[in-house]
Amino acid sequence: MFSKFRLNVIFLIFAIFLSLIFRELFILQIIDNDENTQDIVNQNFETFYIPAPRGEILDLNGNKLAESILEPYLFLNQKKINAENITIYKQFISFNFNDLTNTEIDNFFSSNELFVEIANLNDYETDLRIKIQEYEAFEIFNQPKRAYIYKELFSHVIGYIGKPNQDELIEYSNAFGNKTVGKNGLERYYENILSGKPSEITLQNGEIVEITPAVPGKDIQITVDVNAQEVVKESLQQGIILANKSFDTVNLIERGAVVVQKIDTGEITAMVSLPDFNPNQFVSGISEFEFKKLNRTQAFNNFAIQGLYPPGSVFKVVAYWLAVNEGIFPEDALNSGQYVNCEGSLSFGFDDGSKQVYQDWKPEGHGRVNLSEALKQSCNVYFWDIALKIWRTFGNTDSEAMLQEYSKELGFSSLSKIDLPFEKEGVIPDRELFEDWKISKPELVRPEGWLGGDLMNLIIGQGAITTTPIQVSNAYRALLTGIKSNPYLFNDDSNVNEENINISSEFINFLLDDLNLVTNPGGTAYRSFQVMGDLTYDIGGKTGTAQNAGDLNNTSWFVGVDSISNPKYLIVTVVEEGGSGSAVAAPVSRRIIQYLLEENLTPVEFGEITE
Amino acid sequence: MINRRITILGPEGTNVYVIFQYLIFCVISWFTLFNITNEIGLDIQNVLVRQITFTLLGLTVFFLFTYVSITNIFALSNVLMISSTILLIGVLFTAESLGARRRYDLGVFDFQPSEFTKIAFVIFLAAVISQKRNNLLALALIFSNVLLVYSQPDLGTTIILLSVVLGMYFISDVKVKTLFAFLITMFLSFFILLELDLVSSFQVQRITDFYSAEIQDFSQKQSRLQISLGGFLGDSLSNTENISIFVPVQTTDFIFSSFAKSYGFIGCIVLLFLWIFFGFRVYSLIITTDSEFEKFLLAGFMILLYLQILINIATVVGLIPLTGDPFPLLSLGGSSIIAVSSIFGIINRIFIENNQVI
Numbered sequence: 001m002f003s004k005f006r007l008n009v010i011f012l013i014f015a016i017f018l019s020l021i022f023r024e025l026f027i028l029q030i031i032d033n034d035e036n037t038q039d040i041v042n043q044n045f046e047t048f049y050i051p052a053p054r055g056e057i058l059d060l061n062g063n064k065l066a067e068s069i070l071e072p073y074l075f076l077n078q079k080k081i082n083a084e085n086i087t088i089y090k091q092f093i094s095f096n097f098n099d100l101t102n103t104e105i106d107n108f109f110s111s112n113e114l115f116v117e118i119a120n121l122n123d124y125e126t127d128l129r130i131k132i133q134e135y136e137a138f139e140i141f142n143q144p145k146r147a148y149i150y151k152e153l154f155s156h157v158i159g160y161i162g163k164p165n166q167d168e169l170i171e172y173s174n175a176f177g178n179k180t181v182g183k184n185g186l187e188r189y190y191e192n193i194l195s196g197k198p199s200e201i202t203l204q205n206g207e208i209v210e211i212t213p214a215v216p217g218k219d220i221q222i223t224v225d226v227n228a229q230e231v232v233k234e235s236l237q238q239g240i241i242l243a244n245k246s247f248d249t250v251n252l253i254e255r256g257a258v259v260v261q262k263i264d265t266g267e268i269t270a271m272v273s274l275p276d277f278n279p280n281q282f283v284s285g286i287s288e289f290e291f292k293k294l295n296r297t298q299a300f301n302n303f304a305i306q307g308l309y310p311p312g313s314v315f316k317v318v319a320y321w322l323a324v325n326e327g328i329f330p331e332d333a334l335n336s337g338q339y340v341n342c343e344g345s346l347s348f349g350f351d352d353g354s355k356q357v358y359q360d361w362k363p364e365g366h367g368r369v370n371l372s373e374a375l376k377q378s379c380n381v382y383f384w385d386i387a388l389k390i391w392r393t394f395g396n397t398d399s400e401a402m403l404q405e406y407s408k409e410l411g412f413s414s415l416s417k418i419d420l421p422f423e424k425e426g427v428i429p430d431r432e433l434f435e436d437w438k439i440s441k442p443e444l445v446r447p448e449g450w451l452g453g454d455l456m457n458l459i460i461g462q463g464a465i466t467t468t469p470i471q472v473s474n475a476y477r478a479l480l481t482g483i484k485s486n487p488y489l490f491n492d493d494s495n496v497n498e499e500n501i502n503i504s505s506e507f508i509n510f511l512l513d514d515l516n517l518v519t520n521p522g523g524t525a526y527r528s529f530q531v532m533g534d535l536t537y538d539i540g541g542k543t544g545t546a547q548n549a550g551d552l553n554n555t556s557w558f559v560g561v562d563s564i565s566n567p568k569y570l571i572v573t574v575v576e577e578g579g580s581g582s583a584v585a586a587p588v589s590r591r592i593i594q595y596l597l598e599e600n601l602t603p604v605e606f607g608e609i610t611e
Numbered sequence: 612m613i614n615r616r617i618t619i620l621g622p623e624g625t626n627v628y629v630i631f632q633y634l635i636f637c638v639i640s641w642f643t644l645f646n647i648t649n650e651i652g653l654d655i656q657n658v659l660v661r662q663i664t665f666t667l668l669g670l671t672v673f674f675l676f677t678y679v680s681i682t683n684i685f686a687l688s689n690v691l692m693i694s695s696t697i698l699l700i701g702v703l704f705t706a707e708s709l710g711a712r713r714r715y716d717l718g719v720f721d722f723q724p725s726e727f728t729k730i731a732f733v734i735f736l737a738a739v740i741s742q743k744r745n746n747l748l749a750l751a752l753i754f755s756n757v758l759l760v761y762s763q764p765d766l767g768t769t770i771i772l773l774s775v776v777l778g779m780y781f782i783s784d785v786k787v788k789t790l791f792a793f794l795i796t797m798f799l800s801f802f803i804l805l806e807l808d809l810v811s812s813f814q815v816q817r818i819t820d821f822y823s824a825e826i827q828d829f830s831q832k833q834s835r836l837q838i839s840l841g842g843f844l845g846d847s848l849s850n851t852e853n854i855s856i857f858v859p860v861q862t863t864d865f866i867f868s869s870f871a872k873s874y875g876f877i878g879c880i881v882l883l884f885l886w887i888f889f890g891f892r893v894y895s896l897i898i899t900t901d902s903e904f905e906k907f908l909l910a911g912f913m914i915l916l917y918l919q920i921l922i923n924i925a926t927v928v929g930l931i932p933l934t935g936d937p938f939p940l941l942s943l944g945g946s947s948i949i950a951v952s953s954i955f956g957i958i959n960r961i962f963i964e965n966n967q968v969i
Contacts, residue, residue, distance in 0.1 A: 002741075002906045004898065006782045010914065011894070017921050018883065024928045028839045029876040036839030040856055043836075202857055209829045210857055 046203045048114040049177030052196030052214035053144035057158055057186060058221040060269075065154055065226070066187075068144040068216075071122050072129075075115040076108055079206025080137035089137060093118060096128055114203060115139065139208075141201075146180070146283050152276040153229055156302035157222075157420075157489060159185020160279035174198060183282070184300070186222065186489060188421045193218050193492070222489045223267035231595040232258045232270040236573070238604035239588035240274065243578040246606055249553045255576040257303035259473045260592065263480055263567050266487045266496070268418070270592075273303040305416070305423045308466035309574060312546030312581065313378045313611060314557045315407075315461030315472075317479060317511065319386055320375055322406045324507060328393075329371070330385030336371035336510075342381040348388055358384055358456065361545075361611045376517035378524050378543060378611055380460050387459040391452040403459060404430045409501060410475035410484070412467055417486035419495060426471060429454065429464035462547060473572040476559055480508055480567060515540030516564045525558065528586035528607035532594065538564050539593060543581035545611035553577035558585035562596045569596050580609040622677060626962040632889050633673060633955045636940040637666045639870075639882065644943060646873045647861050658862055658943060665720065665945045669952030676956025681964055684957060685904055688738035691731035692752050698724035699759035713763050720945030725760050725768045727946075730953055732756065732772060733779070733911035740783045741903035767934030771918050773797060778914040779907060831929040833857045834868040838928060845875030862943040864935050867927045882941075886920060896962060905961050912954050 028036070053068035081089060086109060093105050097119050108116045121129060121140065132138045146161055148154065164172065164181040172191055175181040177198030182188035199214035236258050243253045260270040277299045281290065294300065301307065323329055323336065330340045344365030347357040358380070360366070366379040374382035387403070394400045407413065413428040427433070431450035438445055444464065457463030470487060478484040482503035485496055519529040519536045524543040529536045544557030556578030560571040571589045578584040587604045594601050641662060648658050702724050705712050714721035732753070739749045753776060761769040781790055837858050840846065858865050871879050890913060897909045916939055923938045925931045937947040 001784045002903055002910075003782055003784055007894075007897065007910055010778055010782065010910075011890070014917050014921065017925075018887075020930065021921065021924050021928065022880075022883075024930060025838065025871065025876060025879050028835055028928065029841055029871065029879075030843060033839055033842045036836050040836050040840060043856075045857060210859070212859070 043204065045209075046114055048201045048203065049179075050141050050199040050201065050214065051144055051178040051180065052174070052198045053216040054146060054161070054178075054187075054196065055194040055217035055219040057194075058219060059229075060221070060223055060225045062221065063226050064149055065222075065224075066146065066148050066158055068146055070142040071120050071145050072140050073120055073143045074118040074132065075139045075141055076118055077115055077137045077139055077206060078109075078111065078113065079203065081109065085137070089135065092135065096131070097124070115141075115201075117143075120145075141199075148279045148283075150226065150229075151278045151280060153226075153233060154224070155185075155276040155279050155299075156273045156304065157185055157224060157229075157271050158279065159183060159187040159189075159421075160282040161187050162282055184422070185302070185420060186220070189419050190220055190490060193220060220490045220492075223262070223269060223491070224271065224489060225269055228260060228270040228592075228595065229272065231601065232260060232592055233272045233274075235588045235591040235604055236272055236274055236575075238591070239573070239575055239578065239584050242587075242604055242606060243556070243575055243584045246583065247553055247577075247579050249577055250551055251577060253553070253575065253577045254297065255303060255307070256578065257307055257469045257574050258588070258592065259304050259469050259570075259572045260596075261473045261477060261487055261570045261572075263477055263561075263570055266474070266477060266483075266485050267491065268487055268489050269569065271302075271304045271489075273301065273307070275299040302420065302422075303469065303574065303576070305418060305420055305468055305470045307468055307574065307576070308424055308426050309468075309555045309557075309576070310463065310465050310546040310548075311461040311467045311472055312544035312555065312557055313380075313461060314542050314544035314559050314581070315465070315467070316375060316378065316383055316459070317476065317542060318407050318410060318412075319383050319403065319459045320371065320511065320514075321410075321479060321503075321507070322403060323371060323386055324510070325406075326402065328386055328389055330382055331389065333370070339368040339370045339373075340382065340385065342366040342369050342374075342379050344381070346381045346384050346388075356453065372514045372517060375514045375542070376523045378518075383459045384456045387456040388452065391455050395452065400455075401430045403455065404428050407475075410478050412465075412471055412475060416468075416470045416474045417497075418470055419486075419488050419490055423470070424468055426466040426468055427464060429458060433464075461544060469572045469574050472557075472559060473570050476561075476570050476572075479503060479511060480561070480570075482508070512540060512561070512564050512567065515542060515561055518542055519560075524582045524610045525586040525590075525607065528582060528590050528605075531602050531605070532590065532599070535597065535599065540564050541586065541589065543586055543610065545579070545581045548577070554579050556583065556585040557581045558589045560586075560589035560593055562593050569593075571596075580607075580611055582610045583607045622963060625677065626959055628892065629955060629959040629962060630673075632885065633670075633940070633952070635885065637669070640866075640941045640943075641666075643866060643870045643873060643941065644862060647866075647869050661720075661945075662943050662948075665943075665948045668945065669948040672949050673952045673956040673959070676953050677959050677963065679957075679960065681902070681905060681908075681957075681961060684734060684908075684960075685738055688731075688734045692735040692756070695724065695728045695731040696752065696756055696759070699728060699756060703759070703762065711763050711765065713765060714946075723946040725763070725765055726950035728756055728760060729768070729772070729775075729915055730950055732775060733915055734908065736776065736779045737904055737907035737911050740779060741907050765935075767922070767936045770934065771915070771922065771936065774918055775911060775915055778918075779911050782910055783907070828933055830857065830859050830865070831926070831933065834865055834927050835929050837868045838871040841872040841875040841878070843876045845871075845873050845878050863937055864923070864933075864942065865927055866942045867924055867938050870941065871927075883920075886917075890917065893958060896965060900961065900965050905965075909958065909961060912958060916951070916954065 053070060056064055057066040059065055076089065090105060093100065094102065108118060129140065132140065148158060160183055161180040162183040163179065164175040168175050168181045172181055172195065174195050174197055178195055182191040182194065187194065194217045196217035197215040200212040201208055202210040236256050240253055240256055254275055257273040258270065259268065261268055275297045277294045329335065329338065332340050342360065342365045344360045344363045345357055347355060349355045360380045366373065366377045369377065369379050369382050373379065390402060394402065407428045413426055415423050415425050434445045434450040438449060454463055458465055474487055478501055482501050483498050484501050485498040488496060517523050518541050519525045519539045525541050529539060539562065541558055541560040546555040546557065548555060556575040558573045558581050561567050562569040571592050573585040573589045575584050583606055586607050591601055591604050641659060644658050644662055702715060703712055705715060713725065714723045739745065757769060757772050760772060777790065777793065833856055837856055858868055861869050870882065893909055893913055897906050900906060919936055919939055922934055923936050926933055937944055939951045940948065
């Protein structure tokens with residue numbers, strides 16, 4: 001039975017409790033108002049930050065690539081050091097931490113930090129921690145330490161962390177408390193995700209009054225596969241050794257890059273740039289000597305996104321697409337199937353009566369070639385003919401830059417917007433650019449400005465054009481899917497923007513079949529792929545050999561497709577001064593394709609010199 | 612049972628007063644959170660937008676409950692209690708956060724099953740007491756829930772649940788002697804748990820600290836100073852200079868401290884009188900309704916809400932040790948808002964069924 005009386009008793013208890021609260025509020029807000037407001041003005045807090053652990057970076061299969069381990073560090077509370085106890089603490093430190101020099105110890109005591117970091121206690125015996133407890137100015141805080149598990153393997157993808165500079169302190173609000181900030185690679189690009197909120201230690205008159213725990217950074221799982229990355233790096237290293245053995249170059253050949261990209265999504269399965277470095281060196285502070293040494297070899301550059309190279313013949317697919325789309329073929333041909341004669345050189349005249357002769361890389365000529373054969377044998381004459389036709393039909397009109405427009409449509413001369421910092425965009429030259437350069441960089445252009453010869457150079461990927469390996473990979477991906485989107489290493493749902501390009505499935509099949517010819521008998525990369533036997537029937541690619549100014553050796557390029565019937569991966573390989581694409585870059589890519597097809601790996605061996 | 616037509620505000624006969632009171636509490640919370648975000652530079656998106664989303668979710672739950680007849684609530688009492696037990700067992704297997712396992716991560720917000728337990732508890736107790744089903748199974752269910760909450764560990768909610776049991780049995784005709792016996796058993800078992808080292812040292816320290824020389828914990832002292840700052844009229848309109856004050860969890864457990872600072876003594880009186888007024892309205896309903904179940908249900912809910920408010924303010928002003936209970940409808944938090952919204956929904960339904968319309 002419900003008892004009204006007893007309910008009243010309960011409400012009465014509540015009422016008494018409530019009146020106590022009102023009394024307290026009245027005292028606080030009305031009576032003590034002034035006094036407490038004064039107290040607040042007088043209380044001065046100081047805050048010290050302990051860095052939050054950064055999020056882990058995991059590969060496609062969940063292997064840890066970077067982690068943050070909490071380690072106990074000894075700190076000295078400066079506010080508790082006075083004239084009486086300073087010698088005791090100095091002695092204690094110099095006695096127990098004998099690898100610290102006297103000046104280092106003196107610096108601890110003259111520091112203006114609230115807490116001074118003395119040492120990582122994991123480096124010392126455990127009984128030391130018990131001794132420390134007797135000294136009230138000592139505090140032990142757990143601080144995270146970044147570790148890059150695969151050392152050099154992911155140096156350019158993951159990047160490294162370092163002390164924040166002024167700009168970074170402004171840009172990243174947690175950088176001050178965390179004492180480090182991502183400097184390069186994913187560590188920088190995803191700084192806001194990876195870095196957490198530092199732990200806040202509040203002190204009043206030297207006593208810790210409050211500790212707000214840190215909020216650790218979030219983990220990211222990236223698209224790179226450790227095993228693929230390892231094979232790619234080995235293959236590129238073999239290719240570089242091979243190039244040094246095969247060519248008598250002025251400089252040591254040591255730079256190169258490989259990008260392995262998934263065709264359907266655009267994600268990056270492997271990305272290697274050589275030379276590389278061990279990012280763990282930055283964790284405990286890199287010496288200036290070591291830094292400068294690495295910097296001289298350009299080890300900090302990620303050539304996959306920052307290396308600017310003329311693409312050479314790998315660029316011919318742009319003209320290939322233009323030719324099919326616009327129906328522009330060499331003078332005698334009406335369609336892509338019709339043959340023209342390549343005699344190893346092309347001579348042509350201009351309106352002003354001058355005549356010029358361009359020599360193909362194959363002096364005896366390629367014979368009868370159509371579009372497919374021209375791509376397969378990398379025949380320059382055929383493509384020059386296309387350039388001439390564009391020049392003669394559209395020169396000095398709005399349409400003269402159609403090749404440049406096709407290039408830009410595929411993403412050349414603009415950032416691929418991959419999720420890595422400091423990407424370079426390269427150059428697709430045209431009349432306007434040459435006019436600008438006449439003023440800003442007169443040493444690079446002739447006084448006549450943009451000429452037909454420049455267009456002929458451009459169509460075979462030579463001259464002023466520069467591209468990065470990631471751009472080339474992404475452009476091939478656009479041609480093979482009809483979708484242009486930014487490549488990525490970490491998919492956080494919001495960072496992929498797709499744009500459709502008008503490419504028919506007929507064209508895609510036509511292009512795939514012609515790329516297939518390149519790795520088969522008669523193609524420029526056949527020698528490099530021969531070792532794979534019948535498998536070459538389903539593999540494709542395009543070689544590129546870009547000439548460099550002066551006595552530099554050629555840049556070696558190869559763009560590979562792992563399968564023609566079911567294309568999954570694009571493999572773009574560049575070896576700076578690696579010579580002919582079919583000699584060095586092609587066999588490097590071949591070894592990577594062997595891995596992707598789960599075949600036995602055979603060493604990188606010299607292909608042949610073409611182009 | 613009467614078939615009620617549906618109107619914009621709910622079923623025919625809907626009590627506008629309860630909705631109104633509910634909305635006023637929600638809006639007070641928005642204003643308070645807005646002041647806090649301004650002051651300590653929290654991301655306004657993160658705090659205010661979240662709270663408004665929670666309120667909209669809560670409003671939906673409120674209306675859903677106004678369509679559930681009290682007969683159905685009564686019929687569901689066993690199911691609710693058993694689901695609460697299952698949820699509490701499940702939460703012990705989740706990942707630990709800040710030294711406790713209290714919540715399921717639902718993405719949008721963290722679901723705290725103990726908030727659900729509070730409601731299931733009152734409904735179940737009301738059913739058991741009004742039906743005089745004081746069997747062993749019912750008691751076992753009740754105390755297993757208390758123990759499960761305790762083992763999260765969540766001392767604050769444990770105390771609230773125990774007080775609700777005590778309060779609801781007290782207003783029935785159970786002998787006072789029995790209740791004393793119950794109280795003594797509780798005290799004894801707490802000390803036995805203490806002996807067996809089953810109480811975390813953290814909790815003991817909190818209690819012993821409080822009754823030792825240092826009366827209040829650091830954050831409570833700071834919170835008292837912050838309340839003082841409000842004065843009579845509060846400082847929500849004036850620009851306070853940059854002050855250094857250290858009140859933790861200002862948006863949740865210590866929100867009353869910020870409220871008192873922003874709206875002053877007068878604001879506190881208004882807020883508390885709104886709750887007192889609400890209590891009087893519900894009290895008159897308890898007296899007029901004929902159903903024993905409804906009487907116990909309403910009384911149980913009022914005990915639950917008032918206890919939470921009193922304990923929350925008492926901790927914030929430093930009268931009792933820190934417990935970590937939210938202020939109903941004022942604190943930021945999805946679970947708490949949705950739980951209190953369901954309580955308001957059920958109360959509204961009882962008003963409707965008794966044709967108490969304003």
